[in-house]
Amino acid sequence: MKKYMKSLKKVMVILAFGAVFSACEKYTEGVSEFDPTQPTDASLGQVINSGEVAYIGFMEGELARIAGMWTSQFTGVDRQYVALNNYTSTAPDYDNAWSNIYAGVLKALRIAQQKALVVNNKRALALAQILEAHAMVTTASVFGDIPYSQANNLTDFPNPAFDKQLDVYSATLVLLNAAIANIDDAVTGTAYEGDFFYSGGAGDDDIWKAVANTVKAKIYLHLGQYQNAIDAANLGITDPSMDLIGPHGDIYQSNFNIYYSFMVYDRPGYLAATDAFAPRLIDPSSTEAYNRNNAKTNEADRYNFSYITDENYASGYEPNYYSEYDWGAPDGYFGTDTGWAIIAYRENQMILAEASLRVNGFGAALDVLNDYRAYLNGGGYLNPDYYSGTGNYLAYDAADFASGGIENADNLAPADALYREIIEEKYVSLLGTIEVFNDMRRNGFGSFSSKQNWAVLGITPNAGTEIPQRFIISQAEINSNTSAPRPTPGLFEKTEVFN
């Protein structure tokens, strides 16, 4: 009996402990494991919206500003931007942009693609594919080898391999073709869900195909496949109304133009254009030999739209951040509300002009250029408040590029002079975009073929004898990805594509 009592006691103790534990667990389970303030899923349209916002941030944000400083469109004059302006740049400078590209843009667009496939919405699918292709080829163009084929798959590839730059170019071309096919295959009743660049409706099919083709044209141009570039550009954005523009508004830290936010609200004084080449190129009062104003060209409107000299934050030129919102002046190129052209008619036509010159020769290229000048003559992409009327961009003729002509004072071959003009025009038209940094690193044409375009234009590097050839792989990526190259390529190491 005593023995039983002993076991009984043991059992009682165990039961008591068991009761206590189950009471404990019941008590703790009375509180939710999940955050009541956060959702665990969102719709296709909401994810596309997020992807598009991150995509604008990529195309218009920090990398564009650095590109602008290194291609002498801007000058970094204050604090951290002084060193950056002098090409002193290190891996952590790219952490935010890199993270946004992968964890902001690519991630959202991939989730969107999965969600689009589930509901068989090939329009939304195509949109996400096109933006992905543009984002990733842009990333490869400035960073060189990057994670892509194994990217965005933490489970299978916690250390994504770095694909060759050229492989990323090929893969994005495939993706763009797939996107175009998807638009053609899309079923009635589906739309570009969540899209805020255009109407979002099925009626945008042609626009999205044009956008895809302009991206293709850009890729072919980088790769030196000029006939392909012409073919794509002809199917691309051939009308400015189809431009893909990142819209902006009047709410700080919500939808301000990113350049504006940076220059006026966040980091006033950092970014100016004091010593830059670009304002001197177009300022009618500039006495530089390379100034673009001539008998047929008056850049005054475009200059006024692009730059100011009121020295609000820095001496000399500053990018034109004037706006109705804060300054009571018409919105400039970098104004509060000014939309940011990401893939535009401007670029498409300049690709067409250059590729035509390379494939079809002087005459074909001059026609394209003159078409574009006609567009500028009608006000082009300027805020109409800055447009003073026609007559600023008259058509060029062959004589202007002949030795000693107004576009060939230094007696180049006429085609070379035309080439320089096309590159210069593109340099001005794409002011502030990452693509300018790509263009400046491409090799020239004709007698310029051994020079990169920055040298063709006559840009003086801010330090040393050449401009940087790439951005540096993000420090955060190196810290956590064992597949990252060690050491990572340096700033002045040319990439495979722009070699």
Add this chain to the structure above:
Amino acid sequence: MKKFLLMSFVFALSIAWAQDRIVTGKVTSPEDGSALPGVNVVLKGTSNGTVTDTEGNYRINVPASGGILAFSFIGLQSQEIEIGTQSTIDIRLSTDVRQLSEVVVSALGIEQNKDELGTAVSQVNGGAVSRSGEATLITGLSAKASGVNIVKSSGDPGAGAYIQIRGQSTITGNLQPLIILDGVPIYNSQSGSGVDGVVQQSRLNDINPDDIASVEVLKGASAGALWGTRAANGVIVITTKKGSSAKGKINVSLKYTRSEDKLYIAHDLTNNWGSGSNMKYQQAPQSGWSWGDYIPGRAGGADNFITTPGTAGYGGVFTANDGTKFYSVANGTNANPHGGKNSQDTFDYRDNLFKTGYFNDIGLSINGGDKDGNFFISVDNLSQEGIIKTNSSYDRTTLRVNTNKKLSDIVRVGSNFGYTKTKSNRIQQGSNTSGLYLGGLRTSPDFDNSYDIGTYTNANGINFPNRQRAYRNPLGASTASVYDNPLWMMDHNISTSDVDRFLGSVELGIAPLKWLDITARLGLDNYTDSRKDFYDPLAALIPGGKLTLQTISETQYNGDLFAQGKFKLNDDFDFRALLGMNFNERTYNNVGGTTQAFIITQNIPLDLGNSSPDNKTPFNGYQQQRTAAAYTTMDFSFKNQLFLNLTGRAESASSFGRATQSTFFYPAANLAWQFTQLLSNKEVLSFGKLRTSFGQVGVQPTPYNTATYYTAGGFADGWGSQLLSGAYGNGGYVQSTTLGNAYLKPERKTEVEFGTDLRFFNDRVNLSATYFTNKTTEAILSVATAASTGFSSKTANAAEIKNHGLEFDLGAEILKIGDFSWKISGNWSMYRNKVTNLAGTSSLFLAGFAGTSSRAVEGQPLGVLWGIDWMKDAAGNLVLDEKGYPQAAQNESVIGNPNPEWKAALGNTFSYKGFSLYVLMERTQGGDIWAGTHGILDNFGRSYNTDVMTTVSASDAAAIPVYGTFTGSPGNTTVASRYRPNADGSYTFRGSVEDFGKGNVALDQGWYTSTGGGFGPVASQFIKKATNTRIREITLSYSLNSTGFREATKLNSIDFSLTGRNLLIWGPDVRYIGTDPETNLTGSSNGRGLEYFNNPATRSYLFTIRINY
């Protein structure tokens, strides 16, 4: 006064014995001879004993042969008396000469005999905390206990502080110890600490230091194991005062303290160089630099104002409120580098930003009681004005009521109740263009900030009233000042915090059987912090202005039910057991809103409606978590010399992943052996104990990490610019970049500790030494994943950290000659810490900036400083550029370690009659700090080391390269190309010449504003040693308590004291760092060693008078 100890439980067992006669007597206290109840009286060598009654009387049967009576009472020195033939033995016990009390309070709030403990506990008595002169409790603990490292966020009134016990043992989790107040866990939150904004308070500072009876720091895992997953960072057990139970007397104590606080260490700046660039004056300096003209070279007298509208250079006029007018002044030229600037006046920020701060602290406490109950009531108000001229204040009112009542021999009840009201005004600091020091220290020395507001009249005669004038906006012509004028900022950017806090606990004790005692304890901690943060529309940080209103509240319920039993197994074995349950719930709630770009821009109301609808942002946050546990602790003692304690806690929590097991067990054991019991000769070594312990504790995951959420879409570029999906189309959400983990379990820290407690020469000297080693496994962290995986982090039980360390505590009565005595108490500790596994991430951000951060890096101590170093070859030599300058490395690496090599403190107490002098010194050896401010001041040409001029010959000038480019530099190749020749053809430039190995190069403006300055990428050049020695405290006190005085006044005593705090500090890099190295930009966050425009520390002089009735 040890009377409150009467409440301690004394169990005495009487066993029938053959008795022959009776001895009686009375035991009295050492201070005033009053009766001492509860004293143990034992016939030595037997278990025959008794306890004195409430009148201090005892009665004991002794054998006819007599023997020895041993009297013992916790806190007092034990005495043994030979009975001989006496039948009455009255005795007055004497105070234990050792400074430490023998009683320490356990993690559950139960008093324990320290000599029987197998763990290391540091005790700080309440008096030492309130005497320290610190207005707040946490910093009052500084240097008082070994192994406790306290770093104040800044010198602002009410500023929070970081407490670290035995090194850092988790990575991204909370590092602060668990605070137990009277047996109940309470909050010590410091909510909202970043690289900018205002310094936040630590909620522990809501407690009035004068209410504290003692603070025990339970350092090891074994001592804290009863709190399971909340004890990994140590436990601080605070016991508040109880009423005296003597004779029903009411004690009243009135206290008044006045403190005068002064700026302590401040950045040493040069005042020789005017605003401008390239050694030429500029009224609105390019990039805000003070690389302008040489001020002593100016003509002197009034500046040449350009006062005539229409003339060249006329820029309008700024009319300050007192009528003083400022006009444009011509910039310097090559021919005349001073331009129109004649005045040699300079303005020191130390004069115009600061004043003598002060606080007044008035407290009243009333306590009393009798044998069945007692009460303690205190009211205190501390009202502090910081050293910053305006709007830096802290006002704390506390009320405490503690009561205990014995209802019968079986039932007792107690309650502790505290209420605190805190109001404070805080000044912006850190990386913040509206911060005090950021604009304040960058301001050119020739600019007078005191004319900070007035009317700007432009060239057309239009008036703009209420404009801010700042050195980068010298006429107030622009609405953008780039950096706020610090004086304007103090008045216009207002941050306040208003806290109401309730702390309460009730306890019911039942002792139904002689050996059994049951305690039920319920605690509540609730605070509400209402914060307002207002930026004027002209604030540099946010043009258009911004108002944030938020209410943060936290509520914690805690319930404990435990039973204690005491058994005597036989003469040699005693056994005590405790069995209990704990329930705890914590809820965090934050609701607020922000409005920006005000519509009403003058006399702005505190109205979130004051903007367009799009410019309003509501926000909220919520967290709730529950913990439940069952625990037991068992104490075995053998022959009163060997003590074994076993503890276990089984715990489940709502924040563990439900996909897996949710109850975890934490064991602990400790063993103490009083080996001196075996010694016959105790003349030298009067007491000796060896102890060892083992314990496991954990870290609970923060709630809601078990799932991957969707968050509002957006983009932020790290510079402040951002886009929000909500402003586009119909808005967007996207999967978070942090991957949740449904299998999350607590992290586990296992610690082993060995130590000894020794007392020598009749307890006049005591020494404790402890060695510990611990390992944290499965540490929870957001493992940084490569962004290319689509996630920037994943929550996981991944990392492993190891710590080991040594701690020594020493106390001694060095001299005692008549009424004079000299006592010392000291402590020394060292820790070594290493992150042994970081789950595949090589470096994990904890706090700081993109360029310089405090991090966890595999193979390195936690918190290492990380950033860009100079480019070096394999042999460690600098790789120079073509001109001969060092270059920035492309990638980041470890550049410093903020963990000190060791810390030591030594307190000396000299007493003579009623006088007492206490001197506390402290040394921190090693540990790095990033002197971020200094680096930035190099860039601006304000730091003392940029005040150098060098003259080189014409030929040298043509050969010595200059660095970089900057606007206004005429040439960027050599000294000759950048600077202007002197009359004799030589060149004088501001800067120095240095040879890094490829010949001389100039370190001038071009160097400091680029790679050689704080905005350049190379952070390693600003890493400095935090090593310092300081006189932390000197207190001279006098107690007027002579018998004559007492009889004449009916008062018990009047105590006076004078305290100086932070009187002296010296260290190799203190001047360079420019502030007290005991600071941290990111507050009590997990990252440390960062100094970047932190608001300065203070030195204080205090006078206290305390009247005791």
